[in-house]
Amino acid sequence: MTTHSRTTTYFRQPPGRGPGSGLFHPALFYRSDQEYLDAVGRFLRVAVRGRGDHALVAVPGRRLEPLRGLFEGVRGGEGDDPAGRITWVDMEEAGRNPGRILSLFREFADRHENSESRPAIVGEPLWVGRGTAETREALRHEALVNLAFAGRRVSVLCPYDTALPEHVLTQARRIHPVVTEDGRRRISHEYADPLDVCGSFDTPLPEPSDPLVIAFGEHELALARGTAEDWASSCGLSPARRTDWLLAIGEATGNSVRHGGGQGTLRMWRTGDSLIAEIRDGGRLTDPLVGRRRPDPRSPHGGRGVWIMHQLCDLVEIRAEAGSLVLRLHMTLD
Amino acid sequence: MAMTSMSAVPAPLSPGPCGHASVVYSDDREWAGHLVPFVRAGLERGEQVQYFADTTDPDRVMGALASAGLDPARAAAEGRLVVTTAARTYLSGPAFDPDMMMGLWHQAMDTALAEGHRGLRAIGEVTWGARDIPGADRLLEYELRLHHEVFEPLPLTAWCFYDSRRMPADRLAVLVGAHLTHLGGPVADPPLRLAPLPGRTGLRLAGSAGYDTRHAVRAAAAVVSGSPGGDVELDLSALRHLDVSSLAALAEAARRRGQGRLRLLRPPEPLRRLLGLFPELGACVEIAGT
CATH class of the missing domain: 3.40.50.300 (P-loop containing nucleotide triphosphate hydrolases)
Incomplete structure (x- = not known):
């Protein structure tokens, strides 16, 4: 099977590199469970059995078992994975916050990519019933795959249930250079610049009613942390989640003082089943991939704080507005 | 007064x-x-x-x-x-x-x-x-x-x-x-208080450590890396919070310490959580007490 290398020659080849040396990032629009199993199974067999590569499968939990069945069902049989080259991950857990998926993908790709090997990833961060904000950030993640793996020998297959809202499928056609739709693979003519696509997700965030507001500079950081902890406790956030909440807010407010002009404003409020902390400062976002690669914990640069926030929160929204940077950290009340 | x-x-x-x-x-x-x-x-x-x-x-x-x-x-x-x-x-x-x-x-x-x-x-x-x-x-x-x-x-x-x-x-x-x-x-009371540990090489940290307390954390790290003797201890039972910078500074000090280990006594949940995210910071550190 050489479908992958053939297709990748059509777009975005870094100069000087031969066919098959770039990112292969197709979308799979599936209409049934069987179509899903057939197409994803074929993609994985090509990678694992055909090329002998490693694969990462990050899909919603209920999709994992049927897929695993294809590869672990009969030892030595068709589709078997005797070498254990496939890593299985429940996307509903690992990708609960879509902002942490890319870091997982990059760690996997960095470990397995080399001149002989093209690691394969199945990433399905969108499912029917996913919330509006999460869907938007999951699509942003999808667009950022194009930037993060530009020119890399990596294959990322993204399944989309055709029962998803039409606007999601429209975005998927803008994000993926190749789309398999109605069982046919084609070049997507709607494919657009990933930064433009990301820009379309920078929608204004809803204004809260009656938030708790704390303006802070360096000398108020401890007060901000203490207030955030007490407030979350009074809202009933469990001790374990409170630890995450406090760590995320501690990194965010510290970043405001360190990188964001020396001061900021912390606002906290509750919506339905979530606590939200917003940190606004005078910082700028220059790298759209910030916080989406596991950082060196010893370096204060390279998005360490944002990466931690992504790991600990259920959703992170970042917006650059006129002269200011806004982070919203969401924590679900369990 | x-x-x-x-x-x-x-x-x-x-x-x-x-x-x-x-x-x-x-x-x-x-x-x-x-x-x-x-x-x-x-x-x-x-x-x-x-x-x-x-x-x-x-x-x-x-x-x-x-x-x-x-x-x-x-x-x-x-x-x-x-x-x-x-x-x-x-x-x-x-x-x-x-x-x-x-x-x-x-x-x-x-x-x-x-x-x-x-x-x-x-x-x-x-x-x-x-x-x-x-x-x-x-x-x-x-x-x-x-x-x-x-x-x-x-x-x-x-x-x-x-x-x-x-x-x-x-x-x-x-x-x-x-x-x-x-x-x-x-x-x-400062946001982060450091005090000597009576009878042992080490310190007691109390309060909350963040970007605002980086100078104090740097001093604690200097004590960890520079104190003579064998093991050095940090009693963290009264520490409520610390950020990754603080943990990284202490971990680096433990690594530079010529002899003995850095023992962290009863560290708070945030520290354990950070070590979960960055296990490499725990390489030269021993955790004691729950």
Whole structure:
């Protein structure tokens, strides 16, 4: 099977590199469970059995078992994975916050990519019933795959249930250079610049009613942390989640003082089943991939704080507005 | 204010379990109120008394003692009283150096005993810690290490004089917090308090560590990497929060430590969570207690 290398020659080849040396990032629009199993199974067999590569499968939990069945069902049989080259991950857990998926993908790709090997990833961060904000950030993640793996020998297959809202499928056609739709693979003519696509997700965030507001500079950081902890406790956030909440807010407010002009404003409020902390400062976002690669914990640069926030929160929204940077950290009340 | 300071002055007739205390004053009367009984007690006990002035003119020290009915001139002539300045003594080098200071204290004690004194007590004005002099950023590290490296092995009594008019309140709070005994004006609790661990090499951290407390954390890291001896301990049972920078600084200090390990006692949940995200930070660290 050489479908992958053939297709990748059509777009975005870094100069000087031969066919098959770039990112292969197709979308799979599936209409049934069987179509899903057939197409994803074929993609994985090509990678694992055909090329002998490693694969990462990050899909919603209920999709994992049927897929695993294809590869672990009969030892030595068709589709078997005797070498254990496939890593299985429940996307509903690992990708609960879509902002942490890319870091997982990059760690996997960095470990397995080399001149002989093209690691394969199945990433399905969108499912029917996913919330509006999460869907938007999951699509942003999808667009950022194009930037993060530009020119890399990596294959990322993204399944989309055709029962998803039409606007999601429209975005998927803008994000993926190749789309398999109605069982046919084609070049997507709607494919657009990933930064433009990301820009379309920078929608204004809803204004809260009656938030708790704390303006802070360096000398108020401890007060901000203490207030955030007490407030979350009074809202009933469990001790374990409170630890995450406090760590995320501690990194965010510290970043405001360190990188964001020396001061900021912390606002906290509750919506339905979530606590939200917003940190606004005078910082700028220059790298759209910030916080989406596991950082060196010893370096204060390279998005360490944002990466931690992504790991600990259920959703992170970042917006650059006129002269200011806004982070919203969401924590679900369990 | 005056009441607080006067009532907090004990008559130091016998050195306590630890002779290292911070003394905070905000005017000359409070200053003299601490100075006079301390010197009188020392002279009465046959100890040598040394005063290392910073912003105070040494003549004013002598004058205050004379006004109180002591005979400082005679004590000075007999070598029982030494009034000098930090600039002429331990700050005369290129930079303030805690490692060198530890040796100086042991030397001073040996000298005092060899000259026939029954002990040594000292006052040091450390208001220079708020000025931009080389090594001033190591004052906190010094205060923290003194307890274990100097005061536990030596029968020394020393008071660190802090003039609250000449030091920002937040810096004062952290430095005073590094003493197990505090006299004089009340000082607010700092966001992160570091204090020596009695009887062991190490520190107790209390409060919340973040970007705002990075200087204190740097001092704690310096204690971890620079303290002589085997293992070093950090009691974290009263630490509520710390950020990844603080943990990274302590982990790096543990890595640089030549001998022994860094043992973290009863670390808070945030630290465990960060170690979960960054296991590499736990490479040179031992966790003890739940």
